[in-house]
Amino acid sequence: MAVDLRALANKTWRTIASIQTGVVLLILVVILSAVGTIVLQRPTTDADEMQSAYSPHVLRILDAVGLTDVFHSWWFLGLVLLVSLCITAASIDRFPNSWRYFSRPYKYPDEGFRRASHPQKSLAIADEESGLVAAQRALHSLGFKPERVVREDHFGIFAERHRISELAVYIVHASLLLIFFGTIVDGIWGWRGYLSLNEGQSSNIVELHDGSTRTLPFAIRCDAAGQENYKDGTPKKWWSKLAVVEDGRDVQKKEIVVNDPLLYSGVRFYQSSYGPNGKVDKLLLVATPNKSSGEKQEVGLALNDTVPLDADTTVRFAEFFPDFAVRDGEVYRKSNQLENPAAHLVVTSKRAGKDFDVWLPAMDGVADNSLAPYQFQATDLKMGHFTGLQVSHEPGQWGVWSGVVLMGIGLAFVFYVVHMRFWVVPVRDPKTGKTLLWIGGTANRNRDAFEQRFNDLVALVEGELKTIPGTRSEQVATGISN
Amino acid sequence: MARVKVEQQQPATGVTLIVLVGLAIAFLLFMAFLNVVKSGNLLNETNLLFAALIFYSGAGALYLGFGITGTESYVKFASLATGLGLIANTAAIAHRWYEAGHAPFSSVYEMLLSFVWTLAVLTLVAEKKYGVKVIGTVTMPVAIVGVVLMQLLRTDVHPLVPALQSTWLHVHVTLAMLAYAACALSFALAAMFLIQDNVKTETFLAATSASTLAIYASVVLTRFEKWGGLSLVAWNPEQKSEVFLSRGVRLFVTIPDLGWLMTLTLLVVASPLVFYGLARWKHSDSFLTLANRAVFLSILLQVMTLVMFLVRASDGSYPSLDAEGLFPTSLAASPFILSGLVGGVFISLLYLLLVWRRPDLGRLLPSADNLDRITYKTICLAFPLLTLMIASGAYWANQTWGSYWSWDPKETWAAITWLVYALYLHMRITRGWRGRRAAYFAIGGFAVVMFTFFGVTYLLPGLHAYA
Numbered sequence: 001m002a003v004d005l006r007a008l009a010n011k012t013w014r015t016i017a018s019i020q021t022g023v024v025l026l027i028l029v030v031i032l033s034a035v036g037t038i039v040l041q042r043p044t045t046d047a048d049e050m051q052s053a054y055s056p057h058v059l060r061i062l063d064a065v066g067l068t069d070v071f072h073s074w075w076f077l078g079l080v081l082l083v084s085l086c087i088t089a090a091s092i093d094r095f096p097n098s099w100r101y102f103s104r105p106y107k108y109p110d111e112g113f114r115r116a117s118h119p120q121k122s123l124a125i126a127d128e129e130s131g132l133v134a135a136q137r138a139l140h141s142l143g144f145k146p147e148r149v150v151r152e153d154h155f156g157i158f159a160e161r162h163r164i165s166e167l168a169v170y171i172v173h174a175s176l177l178l179i180f181f182g183t184i185v186d187g188i189w190g191w192r193g194y195l196s197l198n199e200g201q202s203s204n205i206v207e208l209h210d211g212s213t214r215t216l217p218f219a220i221r222c223d224a225a226g227q228e229n230y231k232d233g234t235p236k237k238w239w240s241k242l243a244v245v246e247d248g249r250d251v252q253k254k255e256i257v258v259n260d261p262l263l264y265s266g267v268r269f270y271q272s273s274y275g276p277n278g279k280v281d282k283l284l285l286v287a288t289p290n291k292s293s294g295e296k297q298e299v300g301l302a303l304n305d306t307v308p309l310d311a312d313t314t315v316r317f318a319e320f321f322p323d324f325a326v327r328d329g330e331v332y333r334k335s336n337q338l339e340n341p342a343a344h345l346v347v348t349s350k351r352a353g354k355d356f357d358v359w360l361p362a363m364d365g366v367a368d369n370s371l372a373p374y375q376f377q378a379t380d381l382k383m384g385h386f387t388g389l390q391v392s393h394e395p396g397q398w399g400v401w402s403g404v405v406l407m408g409i410g411l412a413f414v415f416y417v418v419h420m421r422f423w424v425v426p427v428r429d430p431k432t433g434k435t436l437l438w439i440g441g442t443a444n445r446n447r448d449a450f451e452q453r454f455n456d457l458v459a460l461v462e463g464e465l466k467t468i469p470g471t472r473s474e475q476v477a478t479g480i481s482n
Numbered sequence: 483m484a485r486v487k488v489e490q491q492q493p494a495t496g497v498t499l500i501v502l503v504g505l506a507i508a509f510l511l512f513m514a515f516l517n518v519v520k521s522g523n524l525l526n527e528t529n530l531l532f533a534a535l536i537f538y539s540g541a542g543a544l545y546l547g548f549g550i551t552g553t554e555s556y557v558k559f560a561s562l563a564t565g566l567g568l569i570a571n572t573a574a575i576a577h578r579w580y581e582a583g584h585a586p587f588s589s590v591y592e593m594l595l596s597f598v599w600t601l602a603v604l605t606l607v608a609e610k611k612y613g614v615k616v617i618g619t620v621t622m623p624v625a626i627v628g629v630v631l632m633q634l635l636r637t638d639v640h641p642l643v644p645a646l647q648s649t650w651l652h653v654h655v656t657l658a659m660l661a662y663a664a665c666a667l668s669f670a671l672a673a674m675f676l677i678q679d680n681v682k683t684e685t686f687l688a689a690t691s692a693s694t695l696a697i698y699a700s701v702v703l704t705r706f707e708k709w710g711g712l713s714l715v716a717w718n719p720e721q722k723s724e725v726f727l728s729r730g731v732r733l734f735v736t737i738p739d740l741g742w743l744m745t746l747t748l749l750v751v752a753s754p755l756v757f758y759g760l761a762r763w764k765h766s767d768s769f770l771t772l773a774n775r776a777v778f779l780s781i782l783l784q785v786m787t788l789v790m791f792l793v794r795a796s797d798g799s800y801p802s803l804d805a806e807g808l809f810p811t812s813l814a815a816s817p818f819i820l821s822g823l824v825g826g827v828f829i830s831l832l833y834l835l836l837v838w839r840r841p842d843l844g845r846l847l848p849s850a851d852n853l854d855r856i857t858y859k860t861i862c863l864a865f866p867l868l869t870l871m872i873a874s875g876a877y878w879a880n881q882t883w884g885s886y887w888s889w890d891p892k893e894t895w896a897a898i899t900w901l902v903y904a905l906y907l908h909m910r911i912t913r914g915w916r917g918r919r920a921a922y923f924a925i926g927g928f929a930v931v932m933f934t935f936f937g938v939t940y941l942l943p944g945l946h947a948y949a
């Protein structure tokens with residue numbers, strides 16, 4: 001029974017670690033991601049649009065299986081976890097072999113290896129020592145550090161470069177896992193939301209993308225915000241001066257612009273929009289009394305401000321419409337754009353004992369401008385602005401970025417760093433009995449470029465052999481080369 | 483790099499073509515020079531781009547001549563012309579960069595500028611380093627189409643909206659262009675491999691028909707309107723921009739009758755595929771002859787459709803289903819449809835080249851083994867570029883929107899592209915896939931790239947509204 005269990009575990013392990021499983025899982029990820037871009041996704045689509053795109057029946061099915069939110073569904077997360085598991089298992093399964101290869105380099109080629117090795121070449125030499133010295137010098141001049149390998153009954157030279165390249169693929173796999181890890185951490189503990197602040201306002205409540213809200217342990221105050229334009233009127237820059245308020249104190253201040261966020265205790269605030277909030281900051285008026293005796297005066301009013309005009313008359317700024325329309329004697333707000341503004345003032349006269357509704361501009365049937373003791377003329381309107389901030393908390397992003405950097409390094413090693421090995425062994429030609437210098441080499445990738453390098457090495461060794469006295473550099477036997 | 487020695491064919495015609503192309507280049511440059519003297523401004527972008535166009539056209543003619551006749555001596559002059567065109571192209575990019583104060587990657591026009599540049603560089607590299615001389619026959623006509631498109635899509639130096647003012651964006655787009663160009667090259671090399679690997683010509687016939695069918699199907703399915711109209715995005719000539727009804731909602735105008743023409747062309751480009759299917763089913767070569775005739779017919783119709791599209795979309799005002807009145811449109815408003823139509827004609831012409839000159843192509847191309855290896859090397863180049871492209875895009879998104887990954891369709895498809903090439907590498911390295919299977923895989927990978935580049939922008943909505 002125990003044996004069976006072990007066999008089962010072993011088989012499961014083989015399955016998970018196999019390349020086939022990995023390929024099938026990756027193909028599944030590809031297909032499901034593609035589906036997620038074709039079926040409308042809940043997080044990015046209005047509910048109305050979803051309803052008009054699919055019939056209620058279809059929508060119910062799509063919702064039930066999670067196809068309307070593929071990338072946040074449990075089965076997609078499960079699939080990513082399975083892929084991670086598969087990568088881990090495959091790496092663990094193959095790593096010991098690579099590690100053995102890496103930690104115990106094969107330094108002396110035996111006869112079988114020599115026979116099968118490609119490329120290889122054999123040069124005639126006078127004696128073993130001069131041949132090895134020549135090879136050593138040649139390898140030195142190519143920038144290698146050749147090493148004498150001495151065993152009981154044989155000896156030779158071994159030289160290699162970039163052995164780390166054998167392990168590079170594990171770096172890439174580890175980096176991918178790190179990225180997955182970061183993304184999953186963000187998926188569980190991270191959040192994203194939106195915060196809109198008027199100038200001067202402060203808030204600690206963030207509206208999350210799923211519609212709920214989140215209260216921060218500190219507040220953000222917007223001291224000022226603005227927009228710079230190009231000559232043609234398109235926006236060039238949005239900026240906001242933000243302050244972080246914690247326990248009633250300003251703990252951090254920063255002017256943020258698009259692409260340059262404010263970071264405080266793991267929460268980032270990004271400038272994402274800017275515009276008029278449809279609220280008036282200050283309305284400047286000139287008030288002219290109906291009586292000829294009175295003086296013209298300038299008045300500045302914020303919304304709901306009350307200002308005395310004379311001993312028994314006050315004016316209050318009651319309502320403001322950035323874009324108004326009149327229907328059936330009522331004034332409506334058409335939009336928040338400053339298109340067609342209207343102001344509602346209430347003038348209170350103690351002497352007349354009543355209030356007058358003054359509208360700017362004057363509106364028949366709504367306003368009693370002409371009855372009021374003062375006539376008003378608007379001279380300037382200062383509008384309030386809001387700054388739109390994206391807020392996000394992504395504790396896993398450091399995993400993601402370090403994974404990305406690691407992957408860059410790993411890929412560079414995988415594709416462009418070649419593990420090259422050279423062996424030089426003096427051998428005796430069994431037919432002629434003469435001494436030969438056998439040279440062989442391998443590279444783990446880019447083999448045609450390596451062959452070129454190998455031929456360079458052979459040429460160098462031949463050159464060195466000529467300079468060593470008492471050596472014939474005549475080539476006796478050649479292996480398969482090119 | 484063992485290449486079969488190419489025999490010199492018809493040396494007389496060889497010289498004639500070089501002299502003709504040389505004369506044409508000299509004549510055009512002279513005329514352009516006269517124009518410049520009149521206006522007095524030598525080194526502006528228009529002139530530089532025009533010079534690039536002249537040189538690229540010369541190179542394209544010579545490469546085509548090489549592709550068709552196999553005259554080796556054309557190549558030297560062709561690569562010289564490509565080099566000169568590249569210099570003019572580089573100067574045009576530099577000029578625009580200087581003028582705009584930011585790297586030229588913010589509009590379709592500017593992206594084309596760098597795409598054509600990359601294409602020319604890669605062509606020269608593939609030719610000089612790997613000896614794939616015939617590559618220019620494919621890439622240079624694409625470059626010429628690119629430059630011509632640029633003339634149509636000319637935009638003034640546009641100020642950048644705040645979200646686009648980031649070095650990371652430029653890094654991202656540059657890497658994307660380089661990666662996609664490398665993928666395109668791997669595709670061309672894989673296709674050449676299949677030619678060298680003796681894949682039947684009718685298989686290429688089916689592929690040609692299927693890809694043109696995909697182009698017309700995506701146009702007809704998304705843009706066919708009631709009563710046979712074709713809807714295109716409206717264009718505001720004063721602001722040089724698309725017309726928006728509200729944020730993110732474009733105004734479409736309907737060009738009458740063009741939809742019928744598109745549908746007719748769709749049927750005709752599909753017909754070779756049908757005949758191919760019949761030929762396979764009935765084991766009869768007579769259907770293949772029919773299929774080849776249908777390709778001829780489809781080229782004629784495609785050219786006609788293209789001309790009609792050019793004539794009607796470049797000028798005139800058309801009614802809209804969404805708003806009262808007539809609105810103008812422009813070719814600049816429909817760059818993807820335009821490139822699709824041009825691409826369709828181009829693919830079909832390449833097929834004709836294959837049908838007529840298959841034995842010559844066999845001699846001109848490097849050996850199958852070499853092509854297989856170079857395809858792999860190109861993907862080894864493309865894959866890290868794709869990785870860096872995605873990473874820089876994520877970094878930029880994080881700086882701008884506060885999220886490094888938001889699963890918008892473009893991002894998702896970029897990830898799918900990356901996965902597909904990752905699968906290719908795993909199959910190749912661990913399973914030892916070589917030859918045909920690897921080549922089909924490389925071609926499939928490029929199809930995904932094309933979908934990511936064109937299809938997503940065109941068919942699927944998302945955040946990447948800028949590009």
